[in-house]
Amino acid sequence: MGCFAVNAKEHTTHKEAEMLFAEIYFHCCFNVMETAASATTMEDCCVKVAVHIRPLIGDEKLQACKDCVAVVPGKPQVQLGTHSFTFDHVYGSTGTPSSAMFEECVSPLVDGLFQGYNATVLAYGQTGSGKTYTMGSGCKDGAQTGLIPQAMSALFNKIESLKHQIEFQLHVSFIEILKEEVRDLLDPNSSNKSESPNGQNGKVNIPGKPPIQIRETSNGVITLAGSTECGVQTLKEMADCLEHGSLSRATGSTNMNNQSSRSHAIFTITVEQIRKGDSNSNDSMGDEYLCAKLHLVDLAGSERAKRTGSDGMRFKEGVHINKGLLALGNVISALGDEKKRKEGAHVPYRDSKLTRLLQDSLGGNSRTVMIACVSPADINAEETLNTLKYANRARNIQNKPVVNRDPMSSEMLKMRQQLECLQAELCARGGGSSVELQVLRERIAWLEATNQDLCRELHVYRSRGIAIDHSEMDTKGDDSFCLENEGIKRSLQSSVDSSDYQMSESGDSTGIDEEAAKEWEHTLLQDSMDKELHELNKRLEQKESEMKLFGGFDTMTLKQHFGKKIMELEDEKRAVQKERDRLQTEIENLSATSDGQTQKLQDLHSHKLKSLESQILDLKKKKDSQVQIMKQKQKSDEAAKKLQDEIQFIKAQKVQLQHRIKQEAEQFRQWKASREKELLQA
Numbered sequence: 001m002g003c004f005a006v007n008a009k010e011h012t013t014h015k016e017a018e019m020l021f022a023e024i025y026f027h028c029c030f031n032v033m034e035t036a037a038s039a040t041t042m043e044d045c046c047v048k049v050a051v052h053i054r055p056l057i058g059d060e061k062l063q064a065c066k067d068c069v070a071v072v073p074g075k076p077q078v079q080l081g082t083h084s085f086t087f088d089h090v091y092g093s094t095g096t097p098s099s100a101m102f103e104e105c106v107s108p109l110v111d112g113l114f115q116g117y118n119a120t121v122l123a124y125g126q127t128g129s130g131k132t133y134t135m136g137s138g139c140k141d142g143a144q145t146g147l148i149p150q151a152m153s154a155l156f157n158k159i160e161s162l163k164h165q166i167e168f169q170l171h172v173s174f175i176e177i178l179k180e181e182v183r184d185l186l187d188p189n190s191s192n193k194s195e196s197p198n199g200q201n202g203k204v205n206i207p208g209k210p211p212i213q214i215r216e217t218s219n220g221v222i223t224l225a226g227s228t229e230c231g232v233q234t235l236k237e238m239a240d241c242l243e244h245g246s247l248s249r250a251t252g253s254t255n256m257n258n259q260s261s262r263s264h265a266i267f268t269i270t271v272e273q274i275r276k277g278d279s280n281s282n283d284s285m286g287d288e289y290l291c292a293k294l295h296l297v298d299l300a301g302s303e304r305a306k307r308t309g310s311d312g313m314r315f316k317e318g319v320h321i322n323k324g325l326l327a328l329g330n331v332i333s334a335l336g337d338e339k340k341r342k343e344g345a346h347v348p349y350r351d352s353k354l355t356r357l358l359q360d361s362l363g364g365n366s367r368t369v370m371i372a373c374v375s376p377a378d379i380n381a382e383e384t385l386n387t388l389k390y391a392n393r394a395r396n397i398q399n400k401p402v403v404n405r406d407p408m409s410s411e412m413l414k415m416r417q418q419l420e421c422l423q424a425e426l427c428a429r430g431g432g433s434s435v436e437l438q439v440l441r442e443r444i445a446w447l448e449a450t451n452q453d454l455c456r457e458l459h460v461y462r463s464r465g466i467a468i469d470h471s472e473m474d475t476k477g478d479d480s481f482c483l484e485n486e487g488i489k490r491s492l493q494s495s496v497d498s499s500d501y502q503m504s505e506s507g508d509s510t511g512i513d514e515e516a517a518k519e520w521e522h523t524l525l526q527d528s529m530d531k532e533l534h535e536l537n538k539r540l541e542q543k544e545s546e547m548k549l550f551g552g553f554d555t556m557t558l559k560q561h562f563g564k565k566i567m568e569l570e571d572e573k574r575a576v577q578k579e580r581d582r583l584q585t586e587i588e589n590l591s592a593t594s595d596g597q598t599q600k601l602q603d604l605h606s607h608k609l610k611s612l613e614s615q616i617l618d619l620k621k622k623k624d625s626q627v628q629i630m631k632q633k634q635k636s637d638e639a640a641k642k643l644q645d646e647i648q649f650i651k652a653q654k655v656q657l658q659h660r661i662k663q664e665a666e667q668f669r670q671w672k673a674s675r676e677k678e679l680l681q682a
């Protein structure tokens, strides 16, 4: 951060001290703005694609199938018949050993979580190709060596090494999408049903709980409202959640896989961290809050009814599975086609719940790795070719991961940078004039006070969170209740940011109390909008107080002040130059005569000439500095204009929101009145 110097000796009156304050303030604003801009730069990165070729398995061996997938030695290249594809990595069947998959593909994503980056690992492939085995989400083969168990161990190892500097909070959620319905695999209120008459294992949701909703927050983040989020502290607790959810997942037997996953499953680990700032100080001014999510996705396999031998219920499932995968294929096509992307073609995320939930992972705020699982058997050649084509297209998808920092801590970071800049300026000046130091001290005090206010607010929010946790524990002391409330609390939290309620579950809502659901939705909405309004008011207040600082200095007066200063300096420079020229001529005349007296006079003049030269140089520097200040002023005017526009925009948003709050309340009131009327009539 560069600092520009202002000559302190120039500012002696109160008015001038104010001017100096203005100069410094403008200067700091620019530096801070620049830093903020560079801090939000996004990192573009492509979706990485790896192919995992499993060995021939029992049935395939019995049918004497042949290997039809070849790996080009030493290259991540796969050949199938006349087709050849290059990927980021190829594992198995004489490509890189599968054991290297975690280190190469997933470990960097786990590391990224600690820097605040979201990540997704997505296993895709035909039914029976080894997705569940690869992910380790099946409580059977691959349960130890799979990517999810390895990711969990790596996560806890890293936390162990960082726990003295950073405070961590971990949560997991586990959901499945079965026949276009989002189901909570960790819901303590639903029971695990063993084998049903149609041979299906899975969860039965207890009616009464509002269905899980997919929501999009005002800044485009996709969240799940109503899903259980379990707080975990140890690897064992996290592994228990994975196991519990995996057992609840819908599976069934088909001709191609006797334990085929009939749903898309998403296991999500949320890592929240509070990085302690200055360990020597007691306040939390330097704290930074980061939150990142790791989605581990085990998709249901694409299948052909003819080959899986499915009929009835299993056939219907297959249709839904293929529909979801088709929607995913369309999203991948839209994102992977450079021409379409440049033309800004529509990406059909809303065509299925799967694509809606993976919106951030494909083309959004996430680092994503896709593992395409394939069978090497020649009887599966056609499906394998399809998977390879699908995966090849996914390599062109560009994501834009960003560090997920809490807005409050970003604000603190900005303030801190501003403070550092001022402190550096103070140091650079060493024993600057007392007026200047006083002005800087006042500014620092103001910044510190604002920072402390923000810290206090942050503490209040955090302690409220803790208080809610405690009251839940005290009132019930029942694990299942805690789990449920954890979910409700977090769903409330996520709804707080939500701005729209698209794609609410409309499917099978038998037995759900419509009135309770409506009231629930109304409360969530009002809560969310109130919070949004509060946020807007806060932002407005903040922007207006920033504006006051700009407004405190009359632009015209400042311009005149600096203009006059430049003119005065010009005059002074000219006068000194004239004096110098006069002396030079005198010296030349004197050098013609060489008696002792004249020599003395000549030395005296030369000395004076030197001092004039340095005065001229000094004046030039002062003039340059004043010109610089004028330029900064120009920039500050632009910044003030931008701030004014932002204020107008926030005000317009506020009016709109107030209107929406009224409208929603009125709608709900009308609905309730008509409901009561109906009840009375009944």
Ligand SMILES: Nc1ncnc2c1ncn2[C@@H]1O[C@H](COP(=O)(O)OP(=O)(O)OP(=O)(O)O)[C@@H](O)[C@H]1O
Pocket (backbone or CB within 6 Å): 053, 054, 055, 057, 098, 125, 126, 127, 128, 129, 130, 131, 132, 133, 134, 141, 257, 259, 260, 261, 262, 299, 300, 301, 302, 373
């Ligand atoms: N790398 C591997 N090594 C040995 N066996 C494997 C491997 N991958 C998968 N298998 C075996 O192949 C069978 C099918 O695997 P898995 O259930 O993981 O497939 P899937 O793609 O998840 O299928 P579906 O989509 O039907 O759920 C299982 O019996 C599993 O043990």
